[in-house]
Amino acid sequence: xxxxTQSSRYLVKRTGxxxxxxxxxxxxxxxxxxYRQDPGLGLRLIYFSYDVKMKEKGDxxxxxxxxxxxxxxxxxxxxxxxxxxxxxYLCASSFxxxxxxxxxxxxxxxxxxxxxx
Amino acid sequence: xxxxxxxxQYQHVQEGEDFTTYCNSSTTLSNIxxxxxxxxxxxxxxxxxxxxxxxxxxxxxxxxxGEAKKNSSLHITATQTxxxxxxxxxxxxxxxxxxFGKGNQVVVIP
Numbered sequence: 401x402x403x404x405t406q407s408s409r410y411l412v413k414r415t416g417x418x419x420x421x422x423x424x425x426x427x428x429x430x431x432x433x434x435y436r437q438d439p440g441l442g443l444r445l446i447y448f449s450y451d452v453k454m455k456e457k458g459d460x461x462x463x464x465x466x467x468x469x470x471x472x473x474x475x476x477x478x479x480x481x482x483x484x485x486x487x488x489y490l491c492a493s494s495f496x497x498x499x500x501x502x503x504x505x506x507x508x509x510x511x512x513x514x515x516x517x
Numbered sequence: 518x519x520x521x522x523x524x525x526q527y528q529h530v531q532e533g534e535d536f537t538t539y540c541n542s543s544t545t546l547s548n549i550x551x552x553x554x555x556x557x558x559x560x561x562x563x564x565x566x567x568x569x570x571x572x573x574x575x576x577x578x579x580x581x582x583g584e585a586k587k588n589s590s591l592h593i594t595a596t597q598t599x600x601x602x603x604x605x606x607x608x609x610x611x612x613x614x615x616x617f618g619k620g621n622q623v624v625v626i627p
Contacts, residue, residue: 492560
């Protein structure tokens, strides 16, 4: 069974704090993703990484950065947390398809509910 | 980014009845995936459709990919309380990326 774990289920931080969200997968997946989920807005991609040290911006990267130093670990960083970053953060991973034009299923972690006060 | 539209956004379904949720894209999709998220849980992959006109069944769930590969549907028959949750479709765009719809939240009325 694929396992994607996230460092915290619930997190409360103050405005202006630097926040680290960690994600680890145990299936040797090349791709890793960070999404945020808000009511009525679905899943929005923040950043993704297709290899170690490689990253690409998603649809809403502003206010976030990422780090992927090891294949199994993908970190999301909020440099200076703000109240509008209060949300559910979901990490996911997948294999990279051998041929372009095909996306493979993503495995999600349990999520981190972040509250910024 | 690419948008995938889901309708309806919310459904209340009587236990035992059937319902359908729809997913539409303005551009042709190479493949489409469906996920289910139970209340308090995380999205879990259900199925992937690749071919034009493809139909796949999983017990009471029937998934369809349109002939033009721009739309998809999920039909559930004889709804049970275990069907409660939010159903997401997701279409591929760019390399390795999925565009998720906003989801269809389903409430089952016993």
